[in-house]
Amino acid sequence: MTPTSATTGSEIAIDSHIEARAVKKAAWRFIPLLALAYFFNYLDRTSVGFASLTMNQDLGLTATQFGWGAGIMFAGYCVFEVPSNLALYRFGARRWIARIMITWGxxxxxTALATGPTSFYIIRLLLGIGEAGFFPGVIxxxxxxxxxxxxTRVLAWFTVSTPLSSLVGGPLSTWLLRMDGxxxxxGWKWMFIIEGLPACVLGFLVLRMLADTPADAKWLLPEERGALQKAFEREGAASGKKKDFRVALKDPRVYLLAMISxxxxxGSYGIGIWLPQMLKAHGMSVMETGWLAALPYFFATIGLLWWAKHVDRNGRRVANLAVALAIGAIAxxxxxxxxxxxxxxxxxxxxLIGTISARTIFFTLPARFLSGQAAAGGLALINSxxxxxxxxxxxxxxxxxxxxGTFTAGMLGLAIVLAITTLLTLSLFALIRDE
Structure with missing residues (x-):
């Protein structure tokens, strides 16, 4: 080994150590806060399933009307997703994510103000508009x-809030329902109020704690900021990523990923929203329903963290995504x-282990060929x-x-959807290098 090569190796080792230190600082500063925010985000989406145990009768909702109302928030969410993420790219993630959280909270x-099907639909639609851009913005x-x-590990610790919110949310929501009167x-009104307002408080914390880029982080040492910048420069030079959103709009991989998403x-929302009512149909009390509905998410949490660690160590993201979806469909x-x-x-x-793990693996794929404005808009388009x-x-x-007259047909329909999604995932082998 020549002196030059030895020096180079030593410099690389030092840069790697500084980079790891910077990543650790950023992870401890951002991930607990963002994971807690996503906890309430997912809770505010799915707690309507527990509210339905008493709310449907109060508002006079049929199963079809409830399904429409539970899902209509995604209409507003989808329409405003791409504009929201482009605004995030322009104004900065710190300000825009804070705005999103306060609005959705x-x-x-x-939702406690709903008095019938129409008002329920309107408020749920506004909820979707308010939170549009949060998940792809954080990604x-x-x-x-x-x-x-x-x-992948960072995304796992962020998205672990999905199963955790259902793990905690079931017992919490059914306990809040007991505040009736x-x-x-x-009780369902109290549930929406108590579970919704914390997002507003977290929004102000996001405004204080986040920094849009490593260059803006005064709490990092100069050499730590430099090490992160070098890492991204190396990745950008090696990958040839697309940075213009208009180019991303023409990329077929974006639309294929959107269909898989x-x-x-x-599958995951079809199961999660209706699971409380499926359990109640077995003659369980409201409290028993809450605790038993939490059980699958306990195992989904463990499965998600294990799978993310496995993927970060061994790669093969597309293959692991296909396996996760196949497990979901078959099970x-x-x-x-x-x-x-x-x-x-x-x-x-x-x-649920399959579909929730698939979500974490999936959202590491767009960043493999998109960056900058293309990543902000492309992620939003895929997610919308x-x-x-x-x-x-x-x-x-x-x-x-x-x-x-039975939930069996609905679950079988979702299984077919997941099977088709698995086949779509297999086509990614021809379009994205599976590393």
């Missing part, structure tokens, strides 16, 4: 801050053959189309429930 709490923000080799308000979102399909609760719950648990699955899944299950 107010709208989530305002874009994390891609700006964390080099690729850390990204306090100060003259129904639509499929697994349809959910098999669960429909069982009339007793225990084996059906095993199938639903495996299906995918988020329509959050409308289609609950509505499909509600429609099939009214048509056939």
């Amino acid at each position: 107010l709208m989530a709490a305002a 874009f923000f994390l891609a700006v801050w964390f080099p690729a080799r850390y990204r 306090v100060l003259g308000l129904a 639509f499929g697994f979102t349809m 959910l399909g098999v669960s429909t053959y069982f009339k007793t609760l225990t084996p059906a719950m095993v199938g639903i648990t495996l299906a 189309i995918g988020a329509l699955g959050g409308f289609a899944g609950p509505y499909l299950v509600g429609y099939l429930k009214d048509s056939f």
Whole structure:
């Protein structure tokens, strides 16, 4: 080894150590706060399933009307997703994410003002508009801050809020329903108020704690900021990523990823929104429903963290995504053959492990070929189309429930959707290098 090569190796080792130190600082500063924000984000989306245990009768909602109302928030979400993320790119993630959180918190709490189907639809639509851009905005923000080799684990610790919100949200929501009559308000009204307003408080914390780029972070040492900048420069030079949003609009990979996102979102929300009512149909009390509905998400949390660590160590993101979706499809399909609760719950648990893990693996893929404005807009476009699955899944299950008088048809329909999504994922092998 020549002196020059030895020096170079030593410099690389030092840069790597400084980069790891900077990543650790950023992770401890951002991830707990953003994960807590996403916890309430997902809780405010899905707690409507627990509210339905008493709210539907108060508002006179049929299964189809509830499915429509539970899903219509995604219409507003999808329409405003891309403009919201382009605004985030222009004004900065710190300000825009804070704005999103304060707006959605107010709208989530305002669901307590619903008096019938129409007002329920309107408030849910406004909730979707208010929170549009949050998830892809955070994904874009994390891609700006964390080099690729850390990204799957970082995304996992952020998205672990999805199963955790359902794990905690079930017992919490059903406990809040027991506040029925306090100060003259129904329990479901208290649930929306108490679970919605914390997002507003977190929004102000986001405004204080986040920095749009490493260059803006005064709490990093100069050499730490430099190490992160070098890491992103190396990645950009090696990848040839697209940076212009107009170019991303012409990339077929963006639309294929959007269709895949639509499929697994349809599956996870179709299960999650209706799970409380499926359990109640087995004669359980409201409190028993809350605790049992949380159980699949306990295992989904463990599965998500294990799978993310496995992918970061071994790569093969497309292959792992396909396996996760195949598990979801097969497990959910098999669960429909069982009339007793225990084996059906095993199938639903495996299906949720698959679909929730798939979401984390999936959102590491767009950053492999998009950056800058293209990443901000492309992520939003993928997520906005995918988020329509959050409308289609609950509505499909509600429609099939009214048509056939059973949840079995709805779960089987979701299993078919996940199977098609698995096939779409396999086509990615021809378009994205699976590393």
